[in-house]
Amino acid sequence: MSHVSDEAVLAYPVQTNPQQHHLPRPRSLVQLTSFPITLKFEEVVYKVNLGQKEKTILNGVTGLVCPGEILAMLGPSGSGKTTLLTALGGRLGGNLSGKISYNGLGFSSGMKRRTGFVAQDDVLYAHLTVTETLYFTALLRLPERLTRGEKLRHVESVIMELGLDRCRNSMIGGPLFRGISGGEKKRVSIGQEMLINPSLLLLDEPTSGLDSTTAQRILTTIKRLAGGGRTVVTTIHQPSSRLYHMFDKVLLLSEGSPIYCGPASTALDYFSSVGFSSPMIVNPADLLLDLANGIGPDSKQGFEAGDNLEKEKRTVRESLLSAYEKNISIRLKSDLSSVDMASAACYSFPRGHDRRSDQWCNSWCHQFKVLLQRGLKERRHESFNRLRIFQVISVALLGGLLWWRTPQSHIADRIALLFFFSVFWGFYPLYNAVFTFPQERQILLKERSSGMYRLSSYFLARTIGDLPLELALPTAFTFIMYWMGGLRPHPASFVLSLLVVLYSVLVSQGLGLAFGAILMDVKQATTLASVTTMVFLIAGGYYVQQIPPFIVWLKYLSYSYYCYRLLLGIQYREDTYYECSHGELCRVGDFPAVKAVGLNNLWLDVFIMAWMLVGYRIIAYFALRRVLRR
Numbered sequence: 001m002s003h004v005s006d007e008a009v010l011a012y013p014v015q016t017n018p019q020q021h022h023l024p025r026p027r028s029l030v031q032l033t034s035f036p037i038t039l040k041f042e043e044v045v046y047k048v049n050l051g052q053k054e055k056t057i058l059n060g061v062t063g064l065v066c067p068g069e070i071l072a073m074l075g076p077s078g079s080g081k082t083t084l085l086t087a088l089g090g091r092l093g094g095n096l097s098g099k100i101s102y103n104g105l106g107f108s109s110g111m112k113r114r115t116g117f118v119a120q121d122d123v124l125y126a127h128l129t130v131t132e133t134l135y136f137t138a139l140l141r142l143p144e145r146l147t148r149g150e151k152l153r154h155v156e157s158v159i160m161e162l163g164l165d166r167c168r169n170s171m172i173g174g175p176l177f178r179g180i181s182g183g184e185k186k187r188v189s190i191g192q193e194m195l196i197n198p199s200l201l202l203l204d205e206p207t208s209g210l211d212s213t214t215a216q217r218i219l220t221t222i223k224r225l226a227g228g229g230r231t232v233v234t235t236i237h238q239p240s241s242r243l244y245h246m247f248d249k250v251l252l253l254s255e256g257s258p259i260y261c262g263p264a265s266t267a268l269d270y271f272s273s274v275g276f277s278s279p280m281i282v283n284p285a286d287l288l289l290d291l292a293n294g295i296g297p298d299s300k301q302g303f304e305a306g307d308n309l310e311k312e313k314r315t316v317r318e319s320l321l322s323a324y325e326k327n328i329s330i331r332l333k334s335d336l337s338s339v340d341m342a343s344a345a346c347y348s349f350p351r352g353h354d355r356r357s358d359q360w361c362n363s364w365c366h367q368f369k370v371l372l373q374r375g376l377k378e379r380r381h382e383s384f385n386r387l388r389i390f391q392v393i394s395v396a397l398l399g400g401l402l403w404w405r406t407p408q409s410h411i412a413d414r415i416a417l418l419f420f421f422s423v424f425w426g427f428y429p430l431y432n433a434v435f436t437f438p439q440e441r442q443i444l445l446k447e448r449s450s451g452m453y454r455l456s457s458y459f460l461a462r463t464i465g466d467l468p469l470e471l472a473l474p475t476a477f478t479f480i481m482y483w484m485g486g487l488r489p490h491p492a493s494f495v496l497s498l499l500v501v502l503y504s505v506l507v508s509q510g511l512g513l514a515f516g517a518i519l520m521d522v523k524q525a526t527t528l529a530s531v532t533t534m535v536f537l538i539a540g541g542y543y544v545q546q547i548p549p550f551i552v553w554l555k556y557l558s559y560s561y562y563c564y565r566l567l568l569g570i571q572y573r574e575d576t577y578y579e580c581s582h583g584e585l586c587r588v589g590d591f592p593a594v595k596a597v598g599l600n601n602l603w604l605d606v607f608i609m610a611w612m613l614v615g616y617r618i619i620a621y622f623a624l625r626r627v628l629r630r
Contacts, residue, residue, distance in 0.1 A: 035114055036067035037102050037199040037231045039088065040336055044098035046083055057083050059257045061098075062332050064339065065249065067199075070223065070232045072239070072264065074285060075253035075292050081235040082120070082204055084253070088233060089117045089202045091449050102200065111200075112451050113361070116193025120205040120235075122185040123442045125378045126174030130164055130188055131155065133172060136374045137192045140452045144362040158194050162187045162221060183214035190221065193450075201225060203234040212240055219243050241283040254292040259320040261332055274323040291320060360454065367457035375465035388432075388473065395424070396477045400484025407486070409579040415593050417485050418567040419542040421501060425474050426560035427533045429505045432470070433512025434525045436462065437624060441520055448628055455628065459621050463513065474505050488571050496570045504563040507609050510616030511559075517623035536560045545596035559612055561597070562605040568594060569602045 046058040058080045065071045073081045086092040088100060090107035102111050124133055138151040159168055164187055172188065173179015180188070186206060193201065206222065207215035223246050226232040236243070250267055252260040260267055268284050271277065271291060278287050278297040287297060294313025360367075403417045437444070440462075448455065478498045483489075487497070512529065519525045536558035538544060547555060555561045574589030588594055 035199040036229050037111075037114065038067065038104075038339065039065045039200060039231050039233070040099075040101045040104075040339070041084075041088060042099045042333075042336060044084065044087060044096070044100065046080070046087065046092065046097075047095045049095075057256050058087070059255075061251070061253070061256075061258050062329070062336070063249075063251050063258075063261050064332070064336055065231050065233055067229045067231050068226055069248040070226050070234065070246070071249045071251060072244075072247040073233070073235045073251045073253065074237075074239075074288055076289060077237070078255075079253040079292065080256040081253060085202055085204055085233060085235050089115055089449075091117070109451070113196065114199040116190075116196065116198035116201045117450065118186075118189050118193055118201070118203040118206060119446060120208055121442070122182075122189045123446045124172045124185065124188060125374075125443065126172050126177075126179065127378050127380070128374070129169050129171055130180065130184070131159065131168045132374075132377065133188055134158060134191055134195065136370060137452075138195050139362075139370045140367065140447075141196050141361060141450070144366050154195055158191045162191050162194070163217075164188065164191065181214075183210050183218060186210065186218055187221065190218075190225075194225070199230060201230050201232045203232070205235055205237060207236060207239065207243065212242075215240070216242060219246055238289060239285045241285070244283065244285045250288070252288050252292055254294070254317055254320065257321060258328075259292065259317075259324050260288070261324075261328055270327070274327065275319070291316065360451070362453075364454060364457050367453040368461050371453060371458055371461035372465055375461055376468075379465065379469075385469065388469075392428075392473045392477050393480070396480040397484075400481045403481070403485040405484075405486040411578050411580075411588070411591055412593070414485075414487065414571070415568065415591075416542070417481075417487070418571065419540065419564050421478075421481075421497075421567055422504060422560045422563040423537060423540065425477070425501050425504050426508050426536065426563060429470055429474075429508040430512040430515075430529055430533065431526065433466075433509045434516045434529050435522055436466070436513055437516040437620075438520050438522045438525065441627070445628065455625060456621070459624065463509075463617065466509070470505060470509060471502055474501050477501075493570050497567060500563060500566045500570065503606075503609060503613075504559060507559045507613045507616065510613055510620065513620040514616045514623065517620040517627065520627050540564055541597040542593065545592060559609055562609050565597050565599070565605050566602055568597065569599045572599065574599050 040063075042062050044058050044061045045056065047054050047056050049055075061080075061084055063071065073084060075081050083092065087096055090112060100107065105111070128136070134155045135152060138155050139148070142151050142154065159165055164184065167180045167184050171177075171179045172185065179185075190203070190206070201222075203222065206218055210218065222232060222234065226248075239247075244264060247264040249262065250260065250264045251258060252267075260270060262270065264284070267288060268278070271287070276287075276291060276297055282297075290297065294316040296312075296316050362370075399417075399420065403413060406413045406417065408414075444458065447453065448458075475498065478494075478501050482494055482497060487493070511532070515525045515528050515532075516522075519528065535554060537560070539547065539555040539558050540560040541555060541564055572588045572594065574587070574594070576588040577585040578588060580586035589599070
């Protein structure tokens, strides 16, 4: 067979009328794969360091999955199922040894584009509809050479195949409002992976938290997908007997070690042959999980603690491990070595599939445009927008009334108003930006693991997408409070003041993004932001005018200090005079609050804030890269 191109991978058959010429109905779009994958994993070992000790999570796991088969990995919590699934998906770093091969080759960018990975948690944008979710995924994961119409047709075929037509225009939903059901969310997650027509489909607990009927429906869909020639591997915690009999193969793990690997239909016969037969008819999965926990079918210990409990469990596990080595391990290794990889080799990857240029399906500009469009659509329904608008406008009106038409002679009040501008719009955007990356961490990890886009395109689209709201509110605030407060009534002064406020907003937002990206924890980042804003407030040049020399450097770290100086410089000159008492004029430069900060070298303040604006965002970007590489 000749090399299969990317076009062939995405070449779905054209639907025709099933009644035409009395032909049978053609197979569904998402049922067919043009690139079968034979998955082999041999003696996979994974260890993690826990302080002074090293813990083995996986211990010599071996298996084989062929196209069209479903391998179910069973075992109690903590047995290593998800770790092994992550390793098979090429997403596990660290101390991993053994051999994992796909058609005889290692994991590569070409294999990554042919692998679908469905995580246990459905990480989806809450305010997008089902169609929007799948459509944006198609725009990012399907090659740019396909038109938007072709990508939309792929989305439509996946919606119909997975039975999502009824909820196609419903929002996904989240903690704050109800959306589609749990089963529908799981099908949307599967649909996101099916858009790329994967050859290898990995699913982590696809039936977790679902009722038996919905779980049956999900697994029926997975079974149908495997019937199209896909290699399917899934972890599952405690399937019903109906679900169990839908699996082709079962891998049973106990504390990271395999105790059975083979056909699901022969598992009970195998354990019966090694002395663990059940005296009654039971769900095969229940018996297997009991054995993985070290509980034999004829055990009388139940679940009560006793002196011999751990000893009996250890004896059962040792017996099962010994039987595995004698009866399964040798046969399994023989099967692996005798697999005709020549037939798999005919599905070899296209030459040059590891080239750097092939890492991404779409250009940087395309990724940026799609991510920006998706971000704007996702945040159009944010529940706190109205609250934020009310908060800002009410503060502006109240402040405008408090500083209503402040006379020129009341210079202390006017300076206080300018400092309030610098403080409010130096800190308010910071607290909003702190939440940006921690809230999207899970979805960012998921999409980046799938190779959907570059981090730089996401970072720029995410930060720019926030600007309309971030800049609209301070603009409205300044319009209201500037004129109500009676500040300098020249249009040029107003425009310059507005630009300085917006400038401070961008700098403050950058610092908030940096805090969020560095800590990736909302509580910790908010605490750090609180301490920082308190320091900037005190050292901003208004409250403490004579800072001791050994700590005076703090004010030069505060962007509020530079914003305050710039706003003062727009309103006043040092040689300007004001009426300090009845019939007496005083020089502005001699007023203590102005004299403490000075009004010289204001352009230097502009350049320093520019360094902060760029520097904070660079820090945020590289902090985000560090987090994603963990």
